[in-house]
Structure formats: C-alpha cells, structure tokens
Amino acid sequence: MSSVIFVVKAAGISLGGRRCLHDRAIAQCIYADPYRCLHRLNFSVSICCRRYFYLTMLKNIVAKISDRFPAEAVHAHCDGPCGVYDPADARIKAEAVLSMTKKILDLGAPDTVEKANTFARYTAIKEEQAQKTKEELLILWTDYFKPVHLEKYPDLHDTFWKATKLCSACKVEVSLEHANELMAAVEKVHNMFWATKDRVVNFYKAS
Template identity: 45%
Template sequence: MLNLLRIINYLKPSDTVLAHCDIPCGIYDPHDAIEAAQTCIRMTELILEKKDSGDTNSITRYIVAKEDHAKKAKDDLLIIWTDYFKPEHLENYPDLHEKVWSACKLGSSVKQGVDMKAAQDFKAAIEEIGNIFWETKK
C-alpha cells in the first residue's frame, strides 16, 4: 500500500497552496504593514539621492524593494480589513472602509512613482488604521 501511495505522489504531486487561514486565530497586527511603509519611505529617499548618479543597478533594486514593500503593506492592511474588522467596529469607526480604501490607493501611488509625500502619507494612513485596530482590541 505504501508503494502505491509513493507512485501516486510521483505521478501526480500535490500542489502547494499559500494563504492566510480563515480560522479566527486573532493573530493580526498592523506593525508589519507600518514597517513595510517605512521601507517605502527609505527606498524613496535612496532613489532620490541616487537619481543623478547613473547607478542604474542600485536605483533598480531600490525601486523593486519599494514596490515589493508597498504591496506587502497593502496586503497586510487588506488582511486586517477583511479578516479582523467586524460590523461592530464600523459602529465606532464608520469611515473605516474609506480609510482603508484611501490607504490602499496611496500604496498604489507609492508603487507607481517616486514621491516622498505619497510614501509618507501612505505610512501615516496605515498608522491611523493601526491606531483604530489597537483601540478595538481594548
């Protein structure tokens, strides 16, 4: 029987699936999103410092890191929004949906360009949502 299972696994290997579970584990924290947004600010600083240097390799790496971290911040924020926040939280924070939507739009702006104000506003928006998150935990 064991050999049959090995043959089946060899002929049809299982797919790997990655996802945040839907079990209400309660392990949510905006810290990673805030840290990722801070990285976007730092990468924007480095890009602006090197823009006239001709160091295209470093600039390219900074851009990729900025885009990756903006995506990570948005993903983390969306997980908190969709999996943690409940209708009862909206009673106390009726503009929560608008705040999350606006923060995610700022994240898209950070990915699309090199704009220090957008990067700083992105982090501030995530911090504001993080403050709401912690208030709901009391």
C-alpha cells in the same frame, strides 16, 4: 514450461507481464491471490515490477480507505484562525517604502553602471514593500475588522480604501508626498486597531 501472459488484479489494479509459469494452476493462483503468490512462488519478478506492484497496491488501499472514511470538512473564518493580528507589519513595510523613496530621490538619475544597479535595487525593494503593505492592510480590513467596528469608525472602509490606493501609488511612482501619506494612513489604522482592543499602543518609526 509454457509461457503465458498473466494479469494481476488486486484492489482494482492491473499489472501486465510475461513470465514462465509451471502450469495454468499457478496462473490461476496469481489471479486468485496475487499478493500471496508473489511471496510463495519461486519465479523471477524484476525489482521494477515488484516496486510498481506494491506502490500501486498501496495507493489503491489508501484511496479505498479515503473513500470509505472521508475526512471531515473544516472551515476557517479567515486566513489565520489563530486570531493574532497586529498592524506593526504594515508599519514596518510602509516605513521601508518611505526609506527607499528617500534613497531613490537622493541618488538621482543614475549616470553609471553602479548607480543604475543601486537604483534598480532600491526601486525593486520599494515596489515589493508597497505590495506587502497592501497585503497586510487587506488582511486587517477583511479579516480583523467587523461590522460592529463601523459603529465607532464610520470612515473605516474609506480609510482602508485610501491606504491601499496609496500603496499602489507608491509602487508606480517615486513620490515622497505619497510615501508620507501612506505612513499617516497606516498610523490611523494602527490607532483604530488598538482602540478596538481598549489598549493604548504608541505608534513609532524604526528610523
């Protein structure tokens, strides 16, 4: 028995290794049909080697199928092509900003570790909810509202622009005035949104 180096080539893969083969005819068999030979020949192939072979072969088969039958490209008009939009999410998050602003002002400057921890938590929540309010408003502004809505609401862009600016202000400040202005801006967006659907949905606060 002679020791030779063989390379398995199937579907563009190469696997190097050293095995004891009976003769060169067996080596040629491996070159010609490695998948069948791995099953029929009685020689030692490590579990790791077998796994590598099968996984690599499977990956190449999938790659070849993908190249031969590529998936058709699809396009969506927005983040959520389901068409489900609702300014309620912006209201809830803006109200959280207002609530946290009030709590921070009521708490005052922290003079103990416990108050400092509470202050940090209130501030983190306020900033997080202000950012989420901005994201909800941007989705409505860029995805839901269309140029046709500008005919009825010529101040639409200005309304959203000022509302998103207020979100940024509420993040970096502790201003009850700006928090209330944000709620008013969200209410205006709420009324504009439902008017485009010819529906009357009352604006309310949870607190």
